[in-house]
Amino acid sequence: MTISVYVPLVVTVVLAVLAPRTVRQRAPRPAAWFLACAAVVTVTGWLGSLALLAFTGFAQIPEVAEEGHWSVAALRTHDPVFLSVASVSALALVAGLMSLGVAAVRQVRHLVWARRECGRVPGDTELAVLDDDVPQAFALPGAPGRIVVSRGMLRCLGDAEREALLAHERAHLRGRHHLFQTVWRLTAAVNPLLRPLAEAGGFALERWADEEAADRVGSRTVVARAVGRAALASAAVTRPAALAATGGAVPQRVQALLSPPPPRRSLPFVAGALLLTLCCLSLANAASDSESLVDTAERAQCTTDAGATGTAGAGCPLHEPAPCCDHHGADDH
């Protein structure tokens, strides 16, 4: 337990650092799936480890031990967790869960809003056009989702590019990409270390939709031009005050589309999957260790109690020779 409880935390950090970089050049669809799985597994590992650390730490407080009827000495010798570590873990756990709650409420509210808006957009066609010169295009998730595009956007694209835009947004809706986004947003709320993972995920979704659109219109260049033109047209109208200097998502997408398709290499994904498996196994191991540790400590306490009172009536159910401790009555002094 001493080591295995920390493994999920280490795996989280390793994946948070390595996964976004490794995944960027890969085929986007498996990349998105991997990032979503990674986010869920590492967050589970993260919360589980923190809970175990907090629990074993606090179990060593004499008052707590007395309440739970286990031996502090037995716990300490088997599994030393410093109280400071336990406190930090507990704080991180509580903060993570609270932030998860807030993020979940907000996300659900947004999704409900989007769904309602889908119904309010006039017409029953898949495409809803906004009579607006500002270039806009987005997919509004719902049942069914709608593609919302402004007149300004349609006018700045050529015939094939227009089809590419529609195919791109359609890919978002069909792939239920908003659910991926939800997973990343919630996991990043629990553990801010996962924010790069969420960002890489968002990029992977755009690339996924780009590649699917390229498949649909039969040309990656057309999609590249559609993305590029749309971005330039939007930039001409609105320019936000503060933005990262360079290397934004759009030029990278265009560059990726103008280069040959990404190779379908599975090695990085296999490595990632192994890491995730390791994370799950260590958490399971740590949990079972901690359970048996508490058992041992309870039994140790029992033996001590039985020794102290010297009665044969108070014993432990799990110990063959000594009859068991009934915590409620027999061991009263």
Added chain:
Amino acid sequence: MKQVGDRRSGDGGGVTGRRARGELESGVLAALWAAKEPLTARQVLERLPGDLAYTTVLTILSRLYDKGMLVRHSVGRGNAYAPVRDEATETAVRMHSLLERGSDREAVLSRFVSELSREDEQLLHRLLGEQDTGRDDGQ
């Protein structure tokens, strides 16, 4: 204007009829909105990718017209169609105010393009410029 090399003929066989029809409606609607004046069925056909039948386009146009999404003008012996703008304007106002406010509701929208910095813009011009000079079919 046509990019002959980039066309893929026909629709994928796996696409169900209803879904394919929905996609065609979107394509036709997008073509009409992109045009500055009303288009005849023949003109719409020219603007759509794939090898569509003329009658298919006619069917879709009349269906959209029945739904009240298009207006029809007589041109010579045939009809030209243009999109109805009232409702779209209303929706545009609502969406615009939403996007202007920078509300975090945007979080659930998958936007086609994110914003560009000035350096990104130059990079993009270069990427697309190279692309354009490399193309032989011209635009």
